[in-house]
Amino acid sequence: MILAARGRPNASIAVETGVHVDTVRTWRGRFAEGGLPALADRKRSGRPARFPPVQVAEAKALACQLPAETGVPLARWSCPELAAELTARGVTDSISASTVRRWLRQDAIRPWQYRSWIFIRDPDFRAKAQRVLDLYARTYEGEPLGADEYVISSDEKTSIQARCRCHPSLAPGQAKAMRVNHEYGRGGALAYLAAYDVHQAKAFGRCEATTGIVLVMALVEQVMAQEPYAGTKRVFWIVDNGSSHRGKTSIDRLAARFPNAFWSTPPG
Known part of the structure; x- marks a missing residue:
């Protein structure tokens, strides 16, 4: 809709967003008929899921x-x-x-x-899994999440090799195959810390030399310092049982820095 408001044609919007032009035409038509509320998910037909x-x-x-x-x-x-x-x-x-x-x-x-x-079979598997799965389904303690409540899934990936090819690949031509150089310039190993807003499809990330409490909090700061997360009612962070964000000390640290943020860990 933002691109449409800027006067871009359907074909151009389709190319830039990677969707079919018919999809662009459908959504523009819905917006023209009903405004912003018309972009919300419509009620789906069919029988509700039997198993949660x-x-x-x-x-x-x-x-x-x-x-x-x-x-x-x-x-x-x-x-x-x-x-x-x-x-x-x-x-x-x-x-x-x-x-x-x-x-x-x-x-x-x-x-x-x-x-x-x-x-690892956590004795509290059901309670912990229920809490996380409910958050993914936009529910918390039996109540639907509001428009001002968000769910962030976060994780750390260590020892990612930072490398690039010493020479760029050469594109294929007529009767000529693509040529790819096999040598890499290695830049060592890095850690990637990522956060993903599971309902807004927004990703955040940062590369660091290692991981740890300070760097995990830096990722949280990166997300929570911007809107809509800074001024919203609640932001639920789903994290694993890593030492950087495990236990009451970690919960208290997060609450002291961001009163509207909450850790939630799956069974481990």
Whole structure:
């Protein structure tokens, strides 16, 4: 809409935003008919989801365990056995094997396929997973989040190699393949700290020589110092159980610096 307000044609907007021109035309038409409120999501047809996200998460967490660890005399889980176990544990009243199979098939990471993975079963898994999944669904303690409440997902990635090719790639031409030089100029290893507004699709990041409490707080400062986060009601930060943001000391540190910001950690 901003580009349209500047007088840009549909084709130009489509190229710049990477969407089809028909999509641009549709959204401009909706705005012309109903103004800004018309850009909000419309009510979707179809039956509401029967299983909440926390039940899906518990099913995948169970799939990550060896059956023997839960006292089930099986070498590995099958979808019917998983469905039966979920019902026996009271996770669901009833569930079909095909539903469990669909959940597992749709997962992008599929950690249950890796035996070398470390699966930590937090005794408070359900409560912690429920809180995080609710925030992703714009709910907190049973109440919908307001327009002045935001959810930020944050993480740190260490030891990323900073490097670039010594010579740029040469573009292909007629009867000539692209030529790519294989030598790199290495700039050492860096850490990347990232924050992502999960509902506004906005990303923030910074490169540092290492990670730590001071640098994590620098990322928080980078986000919280700008609007809409600086002056909004609440900003929920979803972080892992890393030492830079774990425990009551970290919670108190964040609250003292930004009274409207809150840590929320998934089960670990």
